[in-house]
Amino acid sequence: MHLKLLQEKRRSLHDFVEGASSNTYLLVLSFAPLFALGTWKTRVSAPMRIGNLIVMVVLLAGALATWLYKRSEKRLDRVDLNLRDFQRLLLQFIDRSIAFFKGIKFWFAPLLFFGISLAAYPALNHFWSQSLCIVALALVFLCFECSVWMCDLGRVRELERRKIEIESLLEEMDGSK
């Protein structure tokens, strides 16, 4: 009976926490329609239109990819599995995370920046020359991309290290070590 009571309390707390994290997706999805509106309103200017469209698509794709990634992370709640099964689950999650950071996330930032640059370029061109605009945008892009890449590189290295540790543990359990 006590266990049932605890389970009920636990469920309501979990729902509350889940609600808080879904706000992130709502925030992202709120901006996507704004850029969609920008795409429609800037019919006269092709670069602005294409830029807005790219940003909208990238935001939606990013939200979807993050949602899928979070879903796989939720499976790590199964900490009540036996040791071997839990380590295997961790290993699967780590492989997916590495693929996420090396693949999807790597392309997310440059595409987003490209779209914003394209949308902002005509406005910047009013104040600066064409070459100055391109140089400025390229520099900002390089700085932004480098910082994102370095953060993700650190994260990927940590994941790969953890993967080696878990594989070692599983080998030890299988008796091959």
Place this chain on the structure above:
Amino acid sequence: MERQDLLQEIALAVWTALPNFRGQASERTWVYRIAHNVAITFSARQKRRDGVEQPFDAIAPDPAIKDNSPRVVLIDAIQQLKPVDQQLALLYLEGLSGTEISEVTGLTTDNIGVRLNRLKRSLASGLDRKGTADERTSGSR
């Protein structure tokens, strides 16, 4: 402090895993599974943070106990083992049966039997060697 952190993480993990408990194992085995999974993850994280292998803090000896008491000597010996063997030794010392240890670790009962026999021999010879070394040291004083 680390002991408290680990205890807190285990308590939180038990709390989080409650909806998944369907009575497929005894509560005791279920809690042991969670505790061991959390402890291994905790130990790995500490190792990455501090750059050294951390023993399970739960078995860190109480400073009030003398250094050469049998309990401390045994804990020392267990801490030298590999992580899986440490877990087996601790579960065995907690009084879990072979079947229960199998439910916690996912190893087969045969595998557990073989490993435990090997562990007992290895710990016994290690403790014998330490006992001989201590006798020599106390004799030379």
